[in-house]
Amino acid sequence: MTTKSTPPRSRLDPEAVPRRDWLGLSSLWTMGAALLFGTIGMLKLPKAAVLASPSKKFRIALPETLALGEAFIPPGRAVAVFRDAEGVHAVSTICTHLGCVVKPNPDGFECPCHGSRFKADGEVTRGPAPQPLPWLKVSVSGGLVTIDEGATVPAGTKVQA
Numbered sequence: 109m110t111t112k113s114t115p116p117r118s119r120l121d122p123e124a125v126p127r128r129d130w131l132g133l134s135s136l137w138t139m140g141a142a143l144l145f146g147t148i149g150m151l152k153l154p155k156a157a158v159l160a161s162p163s164k165k166f167r168i169a170l171p172e173t174l175a176l177g178e179a180f181i182p183p184g185r186a187v188a189v190f191r192d193a194e195g196v197h198a199v200s201t202i203c204t205h206l207g208c209v210v211k212p213n214p215d216g217f218e219c220p221c222h223g224s225r226f227k228a229d230g231e232v233t234r235g236p237a238p239q240p241l242p243w244l245k246v247s248v249s250g251g252l253v254t255i256d257e258g259a260t261v262p263a264g265t266k267v268q269a
Contacts, residue, residue, distance in 0.1 A: 164258035169251060170196070170269075179212050179228065187244060187255055188212065190228065195266035198244040198255045199230045205237040217241065230263065 125133075168182050170191055179188040186201045186209050201210045201217065208221035216227040225234040230241030245259035246267045253269075 165254065165256045167252045167254050170253055177228065181212065185255075185257075187257060188217070189246075189253060189255065191269060192266075195268045196246055196248060196253055197266045198246050198253075199228075200242045200244055200257070200260075202241075203237055204232075204239040204241065205235075210241070 162184065166182075166185070168180075168189065170180060170189065174180050174191055176192045177190060179190055181188050181201065187198050188201050189196065189198045202208075203210050203219040203221065203224055205219065205222055205224050208219050210217040210219045210224070210226065213225075216225065216229075216233070218225050219237065222236055223234065224232065224237035226237070226241050227233055230243065232238075232240050240263065242260040243263050243265060245256040245261050246265075247254045248267050248269050
């Protein structure tokens with residue numbers, strides 16, 4: 109009968125980690141990683157994660173060549189500005205149906221998405237838009253027209269230029 113002897117272990121060989129110890133260590137590492145990622149997330153909180161957007165209130169100078177009753181649409185804005193004998197007014201060019209930007213036409217405005225039509229004063233002439241285009245708050249000072257896209261006024265409100 110021969111007995112098989114195990115070779116002596118070298119002191120450089122790693123010791124086997126018992127299962128319970130391995131589970132405990134892995135849970136500690138998981139907790140540490142969760143705390144680290146949570147801390148990184150909290151450090152990012154003070155910095156706003158929103159995109160800069162243009163101000164709702166802006167100033168424009170109406171072109172001298174703008175005919176009375178003709179729409180002037182400032183570049184990058186969803187507003188039509190009109191000048192007539194009674195004063196200056198602005199109408200939003202956002203369709204009241206689903207929010208598309210309406211396009212000017214000879215009779216007023218037309219929505220390219222669903223075909224709503226509006227007069228130059230914003231009144232609906234053909235649906236599906238449920239309401240007229242809103243009139244926006246306008247003020248004039250020093251030859252510049254200030255328009256507030258965030259404030260509406262009753263239809264027909266005009267400011268002397």
